[in-house]
Amino acid sequence: MNEIRDGHITSPSGFVASATACGLKESGDLDLVLVASKQDCSGAGLFTQNQFPAAPVILDKETLAANPSRLRGIVVNAGIANACTGPAGLKDARATQHHTAQALDCPNESILVLSTGVIGVPLDMQKISSGIQVASQDLSEENGIQAARAIMTTDTRPKHVAFSIPYPEGDVILGGMAKGAGMIHPNMATMLAVLTTDARISAVDLQRILQEAVQESFNQISIDGDTSTNDSVLLLANGASGISIQTEDRLRIFAQALKEVCRMLAQAIVRDGEGASKFVTIEVCDARTNAEARSIAQTIATSPLVKTAFAGGDPNWGRILAAAGRAGVDLDPTRINLWVGSDSGIDLQLVMDGTPLPYDDTQAEAIFCASEFTVRLSLGLGTAETTYWTCDLTHDYVSINADYRT
Amino acid sequence: MNEIRDGHITSPSGFVASATACGLKESGDLDLVLVASKQDCSGAGLFTQNQFPAAPVILDKETLAANPSRLRGIVVNAGIANACTGPAGLKDARATQHHTAQALDCPNESILVLSTGVIGVPLDMQKISSGIQVASQDLSEENGIQAARAIMTTDTRPKHVAFSIPYPEGDVILGGMAKGAGMIHPNMATMLAVLTTDARISAVDLQRILQEAVQESFNQISIDGDTSTNDSVLLLANGASGISIQTEDRLRIFAQALKEVCRMLAQAIVRDGEGASKFVTIEVCDARTNAEARSIAQTIATSPLVKTAFAGGDPNWGRILAAAGRAGVDLDPTRINLWVGSDSGIDLQLVMDGTPLPYDDTQAEAIFCASEFTVRLSLGLGTAETTYWTCDLTHDYVSINADYRT
Numbered sequence: 001m002n003e004i005r006d007g008h009i010t011s012p013s014g015f016v017a018s019a020t021a022c023g024l025k026e027s028g029d030l031d032l033v034l035v036a037s038k039q040d041c042s043g044a045g046l047f048t049q050n051q052f053p054a055a056p057v058i059l060d061k062e063t064l065a066a067n068p069s070r071l072r073g074i075v076v077n078a079g080i081a082n083a084c085t086g087p088a089g090l091k092d093a094r095a096t097q098h099h100t101a102q103a104l105d106c107p108n109e110s111i112l113v114l115s116t117g118v119i120g121v122p123l124d125m126q127k128i129s130s131g132i133q134v135a136s137q138d139l140s141e142e143n144g145i146q147a148a149r150a151i152m153t154t155d156t157r158p159k160h161v162a163f164s165i166p167y168p169e170g171d172v173i174l175g176g177m178a179k180g181a182g183m184i185h186p187n188m189a190t191m192l193a194v195l196t197t198d199a200r201i202s203a204v205d206l207q208r209i210l211q212e213a214v215q216e217s218f219n220q221i222s223i224d225g226d227t228s229t230n231d232s233v234l235l236l237a238n239g240a241s242g243i244s245i246q247t248e249d250r251l252r253i254f255a256q257a258l259k260e261v262c263r264m265l266a267q268a269i270v271r272d273g274e275g276a277s278k279f280v281t282i283e284v285c286d287a288r289t290n291a292e293a294r295s296i297a298q299t300i301a302t303s304p305l306v307k308t309a310f311a312g313g314d315p316n317w318g319r320i321l322a323a324a325g326r327a328g329v330d331l332d333p334t335r336i337n338l339w340v341g342s343d344s345g346i347d348l349q350l351v352m353d354g355t356p357l358p359y360d361d362t363q364a365e366a367i368f369c370a371s372e373f374t375v376r377l378s379l380g381l382g383t384a385e386t387t388y389w390t391c392d393l394t395h396d397y398v399s400i401n402a403d404y405r406t
Numbered sequence: 407m408n409e410i411r412d413g414h415i416t417s418p419s420g421f422v423a424s425a426t427a428c429g430l431k432e433s434g435d436l437d438l439v440l441v442a443s444k445q446d447c448s449g450a451g452l453f454t455q456n457q458f459p460a461a462p463v464i465l466d467k468e469t470l471a472a473n474p475s476r477l478r479g480i481v482v483n484a485g486i487a488n489a490c491t492g493p494a495g496l497k498d499a500r501a502t503q504h505h506t507a508q509a510l511d512c513p514n515e516s517i518l519v520l521s522t523g524v525i526g527v528p529l530d531m532q533k534i535s536s537g538i539q540v541a542s543q544d545l546s547e548e549n550g551i552q553a554a555r556a557i558m559t560t561d562t563r564p565k566h567v568a569f570s571i572p573y574p575e576g577d578v579i580l581g582g583m584a585k586g587a588g589m590i591h592p593n594m595a596t597m598l599a600v601l602t603t604d605a606r607i608s609a610v611d612l613q614r615i616l617q618e619a620v621q622e623s624f625n626q627i628s629i630d631g632d633t634s635t636n637d638s639v640l641l642l643a644n645g646a647s648g649i650s651i652q653t654e655d656r657l658r659i660f661a662q663a664l665k666e667v668c669r670m671l672a673q674a675i676v677r678d679g680e681g682a683s684k685f686v687t688i689e690v691c692d693a694r695t696n697a698e699a700r701s702i703a704q705t706i707a708t709s710p711l712v713k714t715a716f717a718g719g720d721p722n723w724g725r726i727l728a729a730a731g732r733a734g735v736d737l738d739p740t741r742i743n744l745w746v747g748s749d750s751g752i753d754l755q756l757v758m759d760g761t762p763l764p765y766d767d768t769q770a771e772a773i774f775c776a777s778e779f780t781v782r783l784s785l786g787l788g789t790a791e792t793t794y795w796t797c798d799l800t801h802d803y804v805s806i807n808a809d810y811r812t
Contacts, residue, residue, distance in 0.1 A: 051731035052739050084727055084739070086761040119724025120762040229728050304710065304799070305807055312808030318525025321490055322635050325457035333458050333490075355492040356526040393710070395804050401711055402718030402800070 001257045004173070007162020008144030012173035012198035014038050014240030016139040019150035022131025024079030024117065024124065030150035032131035035194060036073035036104050036139055041236040043071040043112065044206035046214045048231035054083035055093040056113040057232060063097070063109050068203035071236055072110040074194055075100040077128060078151050078179070079117040083229035092123045099129045103136035112234055114192050116153055116179065119229060148177035151192060154400060155181045159268040165199075165257045167250065172199040172241045174257050178265040180231075181274045191218065193233040193265055199254060200239030202246070209255040210235050217262035220294075221270050221389045222301045233262075270389045275396030278310050281374040284324075285385035292329045296377070297388035299327035307393035315340070315364035317350045324377060335380025342367045342374075353380075407663045410579070413568020414550025418579035418604035420444050420646030422545040425556035428537025430485030430523065430530065436556035438537035441600060442479035442510050442545055447642040449477040449518065450612035452620045454637035460489035461499040462519040463638060469503070469515050474609035477642055478516035480600055481506040483534060484557050484585070485523040489635035498529045505535045509542035518640055520598050522559055522585065525635060554583035557598060560806060561587045565674040571605075571663045573656065578605035578647045580663050584671040586637075587680045597624065599639040599671055605660060606645030608652070615661040616641050623668035626700075627676050627795045628707045639668075676795045681802030684716050687780040690730075691791035698735045702783070703794035705733035713799035721746070721770035723756045730783060741786025748773045748780075759786075 010017050017035045025031040045064050047057045063071075075096055082089045093113050101108045115123070148158035162175035180191030195210075214233055235258075245254050271279050282301050287293035300306055303323035309316040317338055325331065338351035346367055349357055367373050416423050423441045431437040451470050453463045469477075481502055488495045499519050507514045521529070554564035568581035586597030601616075620639055641664075651660050677685050688707050693699035706712055709729040715722040723744055731737065744757035752773055755763055773779050 049732070050728060051733075051735070051737040052727050081724075084724060084757070084760070084762060086740075119728065120757075229724075229731065304803070308804055308807035311804065314808070318487075318490060318635075321458050322456060322525065325635065326455070327457075329457070331457040334492075351490070351526075354490070356490060392808075393804060394808070395801050397710070398714055398717065398799060398801050398804055401714035402720070402798075 001163045001165045001260070004162040004164055006145065007175055008148060008160040009035060009175045009177050009194055009196045010141045010144035011162035011175040012196050012240070014198055014238045015196045016141055017143040017147040018135040018138040018140065019143060019146045020131050020135045020138070022127045022134070024077055024127060030146065031078045032128070032135055033076040033147045033150045034073060034100065034132065034135045034139060035147065035196065037236060037238040039238045039240055040069065041071040041238040042069045042201060042203040042206055044203060044210040044235045045112070046210060046233045048228055050229050052084055052229045054081055054115060054230040055085060055089035056082055056115045057230060058090060059093045059097060060112050060232065060234070063112060067109040070110055071112065072106040073100060073104050074112045074114060074234060074236070075132060076114040076151050076192065076194070077123070078153055080115060080121050080123050081117045081119050081230050082115040082123050084120045085122055088122060092125055095125055096123070096128055099132045103132050114232055114234070116151065116192055116230055144175065151177065151179040153179065153181070154274055155179050155272055157272060159265055159272070161261055161264050163257050163261060165254060167243055169243055170241065172197060172243050172254070174261055176261045176265055178269060180269045181272050191228060191231045191269060193218065195233070195235040195261065197237045198239065198241035199237055200244040201237045201254065205251055206235055206237055209251065209258055212255060213259040213262040216259055217266040220387060221266045222298065267389055270391050273391035274400045275394040276391030277371070277394055278392040279372045280310055280390050280392070282388040282390060283374060283376040283385065284379065285376065286378040286380050286382060287384040288382040290384045290386055293384050293386040294388070295329055296324045296327040297386050299323050300375070301388045301390035304393055307390070310368065310392035311394045313365060313369035315368045320375060320377070321351065331379060332381065337378040337380065339376045340364065340367050340373060341376065342370045343372055407569045407571045407666070410568040410570055412551065413581055414554060414566040415441060415581045415583050415600055415602045416547045416550035417568035417581040418602050418646070420604055420644045421602045422547055423549040423553040424541040424544040424546065425549060425552045426537050426541045426544070428533045428540070430483055430533060436552065437484045438534070438541055439482040439553045439556045440479060440506065440538065440541045440545060441553065441602065443642060443644040445644045445646055446476040446478065447644040448475045448607060448609040448612055450609060450616040450641045451518070452616060452639045454634055456635045458490055458635045460487055460521060460636040461491060461495035462488060462521045463636060464496060465499045465503060466518045466638065466640070469518060473515040476516055477518065478512040479506060479510050480518045480520060480640060480642070481538060482520040482557050482598065482600070483529070484559055486521060486527050486529050487523045487525050487636050488521040488529050490526045491528055494528060498531055501531055502529070502534055505538045509538050520638055520640070522557065522598055522636055550581065557583065557585040559585065559587070560680055561585050561678055563678060565671055565678070567667055567670050569663050569667060571660060573649055575649055576647065578603060578649050578660070580667055582667045582671055584675060586675045587678050597634060597637045597675060599624065601639070601641040601667065603643045604645065604647035605643055606650040607643045607660065611657055612641055612643055615657065615664055618661060619665040619668040622665055623672040626793065627672045628704065673795055676797050679797035680806045681800040682797030683777070683800055684798040685778045686716055686796050686798070688794040688796060689780060689782040689791065690785065691782065692784040692786050692788060693790040694788040696790045696792055699790050699792040701735055702730045702733040703792050705729050706781070707794045707796035710799055713796070716774065716798035717800045719771060719775035721774045726781060726783070727757065737785060738787065743784040743786065745782045746770065746773050746779060747782065748776045749778055
C-alpha cells in the first residue's frame with residue numbers, strides 16, 4: 001500500500017465533501033461539513049463509552065443498527081457538542097439528519113451525524129439548516145482538506161491521510177480525517193474521525209475490522225486521560241472502485257491499511273495535543289496479558305508526574321516505575337527492566353532486574369529533551385505487549401484549559 | 407474533644423522528638439527526625455498499595471507483624487526515599503533501624519523507619535548514622551513542631567495537630583504530623599503521617615480504627631492521582647496517660663477523634679498541594695454503593711480538565727459530568743443533579759434531572775473563583791455517598807514538577 005500525498009476523505013472515488021461557516025464558531029471559521037457518496041455505502045462506527053453520550057452518538061448507533069448498508073452521507077458540526085442536552089438535543093440531532101437527507105435527496109436513515117464543541121448548549125437549528133443548504137450546493141472532490149480544517153476546534157492543524165491499496169484487479173483508496181487535541185474539551189469537545197473507502201465491503205466485515213483498527217490506534221492514545229461524550233469513528237465504503245473485498249485474505253490487506261490510517265490519525269492527534277511539545281511512545285512488554293500491559297502503559301501515559309517530567313526533559317525514571325506500580329497489576333519488582341530510546345538510535349537501559357543502573361546523565365537528558373522518544377518497560381512475566389502514545393503535560397496545556405473562558 | 411492550639415506529636419504524654427540536619431537535603435535544612443516513647447507502645451500502620459514499595463515500607467510491615475506491642479520509636483529521613491533500591495536498600499533500612507535502636511537502647515524490632523525523597527538513590531548511611539546519634543542527644547517534648555518541619559519536602563508549611571479527648575477518668579491526647587504536597591513526587595516523594603497518643607489501646611484495636619480513619623481521610627484526597635512508593639501512616643499508643651481504652655463505647659470516642667485528626671492532616675496536605683490555589687470538596691451522593699460513589703468522586707477529583715477548569719475559575723460543569731461518565735459506573739443521565747456551593751452559603755444548581763439549568767454566570771463564577779468550594783453530584787440511584795477533597799491543576803504544578811531538576 002502507498003500513502004497518497006496530501007490524501008484525504010475525498011481521495012476515494014465517489015465521495016464529495018463541502019465545508020461552510022454557518023456561524024456556530026464565534027471566530028467565523030468553517031464549522032459545518034457534509035461528506036456524501038453518490039452511491040449507497042456500507043458503514044461502521046465506534047463510539048465513546050462515556051455514560052453521557054451526546055445526542056448524535058445515540059442517533060448514529062440507532063441509524064447504523066437499522067440501516068448499515070444504504071448510507072449516503074455524514075454531517076459534522078463544530079462549535080456545539082449537543083451533549084447533556086436531554087430530549088431536546090436528540091430532537092435537534094434528528095432534525096440535523098433530516099435536513100441533510102433532504103439536501104442530499106435520500107432517506108433520513110442514510111445520514112450519520114457528528115457534533116463537537118460546547119457541552120450543555122443547544123444547537124442553533126436555524127444556523128445548522130441554512131449551513132446544510134449552503135454546503136449541499138458546493139459538494140466536490142476538491143474539498144477533502146477543507147473538511148478536515150472545518151472540524152478542528154483546539155487543533156492547530158488539519159489531520160488527514162489517504163492510502164491506495166493494490167489488489168490484482170486495481171487499487172482501492174482509503175481516506176480519513178480526524179480532529180481532537182485533548183481527549184476531551186467540553187468547551188471544545190471530542191475526538192472525531194471520518195474514514196472513507198471506494199472498496200466494496202459488507203457492513204459486518206467493516207464493523208469488525210474497524211473495531212480491531214481502533215483498538216490499536218485511537219484506543220492507544222492519551223492526551224489527558226479524559227474521554228469525551230462525543231468520541232466517534234465512522235467508516236463508509238461505497239464500492240465505487242468496483243473492487244469487492246470479501247475473502248479473509250483480501251480483507252486482511254485492507255484491514256492492515258485501515259490500521260495504518262487509524263494509527264497515523266491517532267498519532268497526529270497526540271502530536272497536536274493541547275500544549276504538547278513531545279511525542280512519547282510507551283512500550284510495555286513481557287506482560288502476562290495484553291490487558292495488563294495496556295493498563296500499565298495507560299497509567300504511565302496519563303500520570304501527571306510522568307508527563308510533567310517529560311515536559312521538563314527530566315530522565316526521572318522513578319516516576320515511570322511508580323506509575324507502573326499503581327496500575328492495579330501484580331508485579332515482581334526484581335524482574336523489571338526499563339529502557340529509554342531516541343529516534344537517533346540511542347538505547348539506554350536505566351533499570352535492570354529492578355535495580356537502577358548507573359547511566360550517563362548527558363545521554364539520558366539528550367533522549368528526554370528530544371521531541372520524540374520511546375520508553376520501554378519489560379515486566380518479565382510473560383509474552384504480551386502493547387504500544388501506547390502520549391504527550392507531555394506543559395504550561396500551555398494548563399493555559400489552554402484553565403484560561404479558556406477568561 | 408478539643409483541639410489543642412499548635413498541637414503536635416509530642417503533645418501526648420511520654421513522647422519526645424528531635425530533628426537534625428544530617429545532610430540529605432542539599433539545602434542543609436532539617437532532614438532527620440526521631441520520635442521516641444519512654445514506655446513501650448502498641449502500634450499500627452497502613453502503607454502504600456504501590457507494587458514497588460520502598461524498603462522502609464517492607465521493613466515496617468515486617469516489624470509491625472512481629473512486634474506490634476513493644477514499639478519504642480520512629481526514625482524518619484527526608485531527601486532520599488530508599489525506593490527502587492533493591493536488596494541493598496532493604497539492608498540500609500535495617501541498618502537505620504539498628505542505629506536508632508542502639509541510640510534509644512531498645513531492640514531493633516522496636517523501631518519503625520520512614521523515608522521520603524529521591525527514588526532510586528541509595529541512602530548515605532554515614533550521614534544517617536551520625537544524624538541518629540546527634541538527634542538522640544536532643545530528644546525533648548518541645549520538638550514536635552520542628553519534627554513536622556523536618557519531614558517536609560515540597561511542602562510549603564508544616565502540618566501538625568493534636569486533640570484532647572475527655573474520658574471520665576481524665577483526658578487522653580492524640581497528636582499527629584504529616585507531609586506530602588503531591589500524592590507522590592519521586593524526586594521528593596510521598597505522603598507520610600505519624601500519629602501518637604498517650605492512651606492505652608491494644609495493637610489489634612489500633613490497627614482496626616486506623617484503617618477506618620485512613621479510609622475516610624488520606625484515602626479520600628488527591629492532588630495528582632499518583633500513589634507513592636513510600637506512603638505510610640503510623641500510629642503509636644504508649645499508655646502514658648494511664649487511661650485504658652478497651653470497650654467498644656470508649657473506642658468509638660477515640661476512633662472519632664482519630665478520624666478528625668486524619669481528616670485535618672489529609673485536608674492540610676491538599677491545601678498545600680503542589681501549585682494548588684483552590685481547595686475543592688467533591689460530594690457524590692445517592693449512589694448505589696460507596697465504592698461507586700468513590701470511583702466517580704475520584705475520577706472527577708483527578709481529571710486534568712476538571713482541575714484546570716477549577717484553576718481558571720471556570721464554571722465548566724460539562725467537564726464534571728464528562729469525568730463522572732467515564733468512571734466505569736453505570737449511570738442514568740436523566741437522574742443526574744449537580745450543585746456547586748461556596749462557604750458563604752451560595753448553593754447553585756447547574757443540572758436538574760440531566761438537563762442544564764439556566765444560571766447566573768456572575769454567581770457561578772463567584773463560587774468557582776473562591777479559594778474553597780464544593781461540588782455536589784447526585785446520581786439518583788441509591789443512598790450511598792462519599793466526600794473527596796482535591797485541588798486545582800495550575801501552572802505552578804507544572805513548574806514544580808517539570809522544572810524540578812532543570
